[in-house]
Amino acid sequence: MAMFDVRDKPEMVERAFLIGAYFDRNDAYEADSLLEELKDLVDTLKIGVVGAECFFVRNRNTRYLTGTGKCEELIEQAKSLNADCIIIDNELSPMQQRTWEEESGITVIDREEVILDIFKMRAQTKEARLQVELARMQYSLPRLARMWSHLDRQGGGGGGGGKGAARGEGEQQIEVDRRLARKRIDRIRTELEEVRKNRTTQRKQRYDEGIPQAAIVGYTNAGKSSLLNHLAGASVLAEDKLFATLDPTTRAIGLEDGQMLLLTDTVGFIRNLPHRLVEAFKATLEEAVISDFLVHVLDAGAKEVFSFYETTNKVLEELGAADKPTIIVLNKVDLIEDDPERIQELQTYFKNKAIFVSATEERNIAQLMQSFCDMLADRVSRLELRIPQSRQDLVALLHREANILDQNYEGNDVLLTAIVPHIIKHRFDDFGASSPSAYH
Ligand SMILES: Nc1nc2c(ncn2[C@@H]2O[C@H](COP(=O)(O)OP(=O)(O)O)[C@@H](O)[C@H]2O)c(=O)[nH]1
Numbered sequence: 001m002a003m004f005d006v007r008d009k010p011e012m013v014e015r016a017f018l019i020g021a022y023f024d025r026n027d028a029y030e031a032d033s034l035l036e037e038l039k040d041l042v043d044t045l046k047i048g049v050v051g052a053e054c055f056f057v058r059n060r061n062t063r064y065l066t067g068t069g070k071c072e073e074l075i076e077q078a079k080s081l082n083a084d085c086i087i088i089d090n091e092l093s094p095m096q097q098r099t100w101e102e103e104s105g106i107t108v109i110d111r112e113e114v115i116l117d118i119f120k121m122r123a124q125t126k127e128a129r130l131q132v133e134l135a136r137m138q139y140s141l142p143r144l145a146r147m148w149s150h151l152d153r154q155g156g157g158g159g160g161g162g163k164g165a166a167r168g169e170g171e172q173q174i175e176v177d178r179r180l181a182r183k184r185i186d187r188i189r190t191e192l193e194e195v196r197k198n199r200t201t202q203r204k205q206r207y208d209e210g211i212p213q214a215a216i217v218g219y220t221n222a223g224k225s226s227l228l229n230h231l232a233g234a235s236v237l238a239e240d241k242l243f244a245t246l247d248p249t250t251r252a253i254g255l256e257d258g259q260m261l262l263l264t265d266t267v268g269f270i271r272n273l274p275h276r277l278v279e280a281f282k283a284t285l286e287e288a289v290i291s292d293f294l295v296h297v298l299d300a301g302a303k304e305v306f307s308f309y310e311t312t313n314k315v316l317e318e319l320g321a322a323d324k325p326t327i328i329v330l331n332k333v334d335l336i337e338d339d340p341e342r343i344q345e346l347q348t349y350f351k352n353k354a355i356f357v358s359a360t361e362e363r364n365i366a367q368l369m370q371s372f373c374d375m376l377a378d379r380v381s382r383l384e385l386r387i388p389q390s391r392q393d394l395v396a397l398l399h400r401e402a403n404i405l406d407q408n409y410e411g412n413d414v415l416l417t418a419i420v421p422h423i424i425k426h427r428f429d430d431f432g433a434s435s436p437s438a439y440h
């Protein structure tokens with residue numbers, strides 16, 4: 001498949017120069033904040049940002065998107081910063097992308113390609129992987145020619161005139177690849193239908209596994225990843241090696257009451273999401289759908305906070321996750337603390353239910369942790385147990401499924417204090433510590 005897949009940028013480039021064009025002077029603020037978002041997206045791909053420029057385009061030139069002079073100027077700037085790729089925060093046609101690459105001699109990526117790479121990185125379920133692959137194939141199809149012109153250039157030995165024969169081969173190859181690509185797209189669609197049919201049963205399984213799960217949702221740049229890191233750091237239990245197999249975006253968090261919570265950082269909502277990527281995006285949010293509750297993180301300092309909140313809720317609704325218990329977190333409170341009106345406005349809008357925190361300044365993290373406990377309070381009970389040694393199976397069950405706070409021995413009995421999930425609680429009905437052991 002690699003033949004007609006888009007190149008894998010994350011492994012290949014490391015110094016990006018970002019540019020964003022806007023075509024109406026009123027869009028200056030918007031374009032600037034979109035470029036900020038792009039920085040965060042690029043950062044997620046572990047590509048460094050060596051410079052960024054947002055600029056107004058008066059006359060849209062279909063060949064470059066910008067005017068020729070501006071294009072040259074930007075390429076100069078990128079080169080002087082030693083950038084090994086240019087990332088354009090607009091959608092580029094395959095032609096424009098090729099033109100920019102020819103002019104600059106370095107890799108040129110558009111916003112859609114960046115998002116595709118993030119989705120690819122973050123797709124965890126079968127459905128998400130298929131959706132993302134489908135979107136990538138659709139994106140690549142009109143760009144196959146671009147890839148092959150690269151190969152031609154290599155084959156032609158770099159000389160300006162000597163690439164005629166190689167180009168011919170390339171063009172034939174493009175036709176073959178296009179056919180293969182279309183076939184592949186059809187096959188992915190069929191597979192997707194299969195996966196969707198089985199989805200409900202898969203969800204059910206995950207949900208019943210015992211350890212509670214929560215998903216962090218919200219826009220890119222709200223501070224989701226920062227928050228998860230600080231929560232995991234502040235967690236009372238060290239991350240258990242039991243969870244070594246977790247994917248890197250999920251952390252095990254030990255709560256005050258001894259319960260364990262698996263907290264997942266979902267892929268962030270993205271503004272101006274290209275239409276073609278909507279389904280792939282939703283599929284990557286599967287974690288949110290199967291979780292016990294949601295942590296909806298918002299940037300309290302963002303002008304658009306209310307519309308972000310509403311858009312996120314709308315998508316969650318489409319995913320069937322609208323009535324999940326949700327903790328609303330207004331992050332970056334440090335940015336608005338000397339603006340009481342703003343705080344009041346937010347309080348009112350969220351009916352005093354939101355928790356104001358700062359991930360970077362570590363404010364109110366304890367309160368947030370407490371709210372996790374409250375969410376899970378009715379899932380578990382704290383039990384004082386006396387189990388005869390003849391029932392090692394029950395002791396083993398506790399070690400596997402419960403959280404053991406204390407363990408002692410008295411005669412032939414094991415005395416335990418444990419936080420026990422309700423799904424297994426009934427197995428210990430006969431072993432309360434106050435009642436005498438049933439067997440001796
Ligand atoms: N001032 C301030 N900045 C924050 C806070 N939390 C996160 N940030 C910054 O916001 C940016 C985005 O954070 P990140 O965790 O990557 O957001 P994500 O895209 O939602 O995962 C980073 O530059 C963070 O340093 C906060 O509480 N206060």
Ligand SMILES: [Mg+2]
Pocket residue numbers: 044221224225226268
């Ligand atoms: Mg993040």
